[in-house]
Amino acid sequence: MARRKWTDLEKVSLSSPVLEVIESLGFKRTTPVQSASIPLLLQRKDVSVEAVTGSGKTLAFLVPMLEMLQNRHTDTPWTSKEIGALIISPTRELAFQISEVLEKFLQKKELNYFRQKLVVGGSSIDEDISAIKKDNPCILICTPGRLEDLFERKGDLNLAGRVKSLELLVLDEADRLLDLGFKATINNILNYLPRQRRTGLFSATQTTEVTDLIRAGLRNPVRVSVKEKSNISTPIKLQNFYKIVQPEEKFLSLLHFLRSPLASHVKVMVFFPTCACVEYWMTIMTHFLPNRCILGIHGKMKNKRKITVEKFRQATDAVLLSTDVLARGLDVPEIDWVVQWDPPANASSFVHRVGRTARQGNEGNALVYLLPTEDAYITFLKINQKVELSELQDVNHNSEELEETLQKLHSLQLKDKDVFDKGTRAFVSHVQAYTKHECNAILRLKDLDLGRVATAYGLLQMPRMPELKNCETTTFVGPKCDVDISKLSYKNPQKEKIRQEKLKVYEESGIWPGKKKFKKRTEAWEQTKKAKMDSKTKKELRKAKKQRKIENGAPGDKTKKRKPQYTQEDLDELANDIRLFKKLKRNKISEEDFDKEMGIED
Template sequence: MNVEEILTKSSFSMLKNKIDNRILSALKNMGLEKPTRIQAETLPHLLSNEDIIGAAKTGSGKTLAFLIPVIDKLVKLGFSRKHGVGCIILSPTRELALQTHQVLKKVLTNIDLSCCLIVGGEKKAKDILSLKKGVNIIVSTPGRLLDHLQNTENFNCNNLKCLVVDEADKLLEAGFEKEITGIIKLLPSKRQTILFSATIDSNVKNLARLAMKNDPIIVSTNDEKQSTVAGLQQGYCVCPVESRIPWLYKMLKKGRKLKTMVFFSSCKSVDFHYEFFNLHCKASVLSIHGRQSQARRKEAYQSFVDAQNGALFCTDVAARGLDIPSVDWIVQYDPPTDPKEYIHRVGRTARGLNNKGNAVILLRPEEEDFVNYLKEEKVYLDKYSFGDPPGDVQEMLEDLVSTNGVVKTLARKAYLSFLRCYKTHPMKNIFNIKTLDLKLAAKAFGFLEQPHVDFLKSSKKHQKLDKPDPL
């Protein structure tokens, strides 16, 4: 079996007699017949028990690329509950861990292997009960897993056969290096290690050296000519800061029968815009950000997965790994921290084989040069025009902020957060607070008069702003 053979036949059925038939049946029931490029290129190595570093664009099918060989290995080894943990899968966020766990359960439909989800925000007692019963495959975030490895009695990992590190670059960006190092030290060294990442940089290679005893096979399907998938149509729209709310209203109205994700730079901005559009514009909107409870995030995520249309307002907590079906539009209402984060945001659409999607980023006239930075990363945007935004929406917002105390408080917090994000933006040559008219920016949050913000004075004393929001 080789890559060319899989790609030529372009069907999972060619793996008959190579992997358990129940896995093939589950894939067929999931509507999956053809492997993606990353699956075709990594499966031969993974089924041969080799360590691997796999790099592919977001939305390319990395999850099944590691789930198929992991499940097949444990089935062939005859794993049951009494054998304990055979595989651990590390994810950077609770949402991605939940999603991986859901896909895992679908593949295990007719296979007698046990699995569980272990993430922060859930009760530890529930985890401990599952672990005591015996779990073969664990999907977890690093902090909670390390806690159990260090403190939970009878947590049996002695028979571990495989460690999967998913979205390795994001795990490192999120500051989990210490936890991952601690986990690796507590796991058996004789195992297969699988590391997947959207990109392979020096930090990811250092992590691989720590996690892998053998020299890994490196597989990359990233297209050097283009950093985003071929089915993605993307562009930018230049909009004055004071016209942002009417622009977004028009965008959502035009796409009311579509499924849209809108990215904001802070939790407070998500809360404010959610309040305005959901309760006062009667738009079909959900929200996800890092300051919500785990239960609320889980509910919103599942609701949006099941939805046929509507919008999800979110921070970059939703930018990595989440596989939400049929997302038509990605709207970057607030700028990403860098071109890399732009790529991860737009990766929520046009996912899988032959899928298509659309993306647009909103830029102030002073920020248009960001498009050239994207070109350097092999991301090419068209310039879009959405026409004149409706003025009555701005009037409605201004009336609400003037008369509704709840909306006014949310607006002020969002405004301060918006300024903080500009003040601390890594790309200050493009997203620069000095080029931002604070009074016009306040209008974008419904204020007729700019709230008192002692932000930048000639004396160079800066306003004390809120601490950064979690994602």
């Protein structure tokens, strides 16, 4: 679908205030997804839109939203207690970004009578309530958890009453909303909203969960699917590469790439599987790339995330290490490369990650590192997501470089126990994340040489973890000298003081403070089993006695019956008989032996 002028949108004509603001902001022509979805929303239809990342979905719902609010305001002005539009985003970063784009529209005098409010987690809910009551916004941009809290909060806010005249509900990155476990939350929110509303559901991929949400939240929706080419699911100007490396050489290969002419003077995003991996490699890379701006962001960060994204936008050659928290919605046009430390947990995440580059028709590149045991992922991705990968021709490194890199990693951990702790947590979390791959038929933990993987992390020793019990770890390469982990010290004075106090307690008691005490098993397994069998036998005896008591008493007779007297000898004999029956049933004794023990004669 070709781009066209905003005035050429089929079957609709935007009002002059909205059209003037669009043109003043420099948006000259519509993208295909905007041309397809805006007319449908303005014709008061529910829409479910599927389009590749970077295709202009944000304007595809902001423009019709402003037009609908403007039309209603012309007929009946919005009151201070009415909310006309709700935009729900899966992450704070995407919510901030939508708010920034919308603010550009609302700053213009033609539309400055509309007010918006950003409501996301991480701040006090009481502050949000006070701000809504004070500012009386007409547009609410929010994350689902905080919005549900506001609806359920009983008080003088009464958010459910404010949305009775809701014109438009937008669910942005709907598949991600469901991936993060917000299905029940979204359904709960929908119960508070009026049925006479328009709903727009925007996503880069359509999943079964999204289809279920369409049935629940949209009425006779029109499905819009906009793809640049029918045989690919990523932007047309995106080049996808792969690089097969040995496990212990992965970090060195990443360093080579970041220092190469391809990536040394451009913005690069590197995706890691866990928060601990981001923390560790961010610490390490600042030592290996001292002249480069190294940033890190993950889901456990709260207030720092917005600041980090802004730093990345402003820098010219920054490297941003991230988890999937930024796999959706982030719009930084200057990102030239997206690198993935290993294949993501699910195939759709691959498409969303690489969609951070090659946005709005620009060129971009993506690279994923694969181990020799993971080469089947190339074919899997081609079949599952219609993504073609080409091998990246990169300069190979030698064994001396690898040895120097490992020595430096070991040195950093020896100098600061905090680096050692981060490295151990990163490796453990990486291995655990690997076991949760959706495509575990080809990405199997048992195929990994965990000793060589740990070598790439520069660990001083292999950690204790269940996944290593049956694995061969002789391939692990640690420091050349023997290391006593208990003598490693922290550079941070406060942490080191706490460590010294714990060490003193350990030397006196032999127990490290803070560690859980596990009850030791003092009896053999056979004795434990015998105790369980005896307990089971006693239970059966009690059951038999209860049944006998019921049989001896007449129905409806409430008089107290005299309990039959049993000696301990009788009980022991009954227990022995039950044991013999069980042995006979399990073929542990013959019938002849059973008869003999029971005293049964022919």
